[in-house]
Amino acid sequence: MIAQDFVVSQGEEEVMEEMASGLHGVIASRVNGYLFIYLLQNKLGHVLDSSTTYNFGDDLPRRESDVSFVSLEKMPIPLDSELAFAPDLAVEVVSKNDKVYELETKLAQYQKAGVSLIWVIYPNSQKVEVYRQKTGLIEQVVDLNGELDGENILPGFKLKVKALFD
């Protein structure tokens, strides 16, 4: 989902921009949960929720992901510091009305910032686009019968796409 802030109009009337649906929240929480379980057993790093902001550098805007993973060696000490780098894994859960401009631009920035693995989850068509960073973004579509793989970022992590939508 593309984060939208509360907007206060000049008439002092508070207008809420389009926010995520329950479905969006359920799916993001599931991904978060499965990653957390994996990381309890494989102490490789941290799974971070959608409130986390990454600072990719001067010429790129700050970014938030619905769910992200950062390896231990990248994570700053103390944890309470700015995240001036790209996460190793970024997960975006698409809302029905997310505009193509916003997400493509975000993907382009992830590519520039060096995010290794990206999962873009489509709740409506129940598929996941997997993007890997190898001289550009390599794209693969995984459907309901498929499985997400942590690859070299989260070795051994497997998640059936069905488990996200069931």
Next chain:
Amino acid sequence: MSIVTEELVQVVATPEIELELETEINAGEDPEKLYTVEEFLALEWDDDDDEEYELIQGRIVPRREKIGPSGKHSRISTKIAYYLEAYAGLGAGEQQLGEVYTEGPCNLGRPKGSSYVVPDVCFVAAGRTPANFSGPIPVAPDLVVEINSPSDTLENIHTKIESYLAAGVGLIWSVYLLDKYVIMYRLGESRRLFLELEDELDGSTVIPGFKLKLNALFD
């Protein structure tokens, strides 16, 4: 540890989710129904409906508002069509490689559900269409150019691109005119190329040698 795991998995697997399918048709059709191209073309549309529709993998999705796209959108479309026609179409004289269509309706057949789409610009290599065909372009084009509008949703655009590739379209230029970049897709290659202002569009194997600087396009 494993007990914790099982409990958590059980909890997250329980909620019942009602999935909403994206269809905003006024004609009152069943939103779950998958249409064939024939059924889609036979539909009677509500005159008050201000959207145009395409059929993508059997689902009816809005293409754009009937009043048409922006002037800029139309200008970019025209430029691309012009450069293609000059290089590979009539401008190439006896070396003509194929035909350029603007807003040419295409029946993509059913490699993955039925799709009836109207790309902004497309190119079909010489000899692939039967002489004097009637109705929509009867083959999947070799090159498709989609100029995206700010109102297009990610899901619709990506599903459409998936359908083009599944139908055998060799090259796709997905143009983002507001942010001035293009994403180029090539059949059989899973790498998406983000092209920025200094980069150039490339005809790849579809129109060998064709190059067009994005600067020239977005000027």
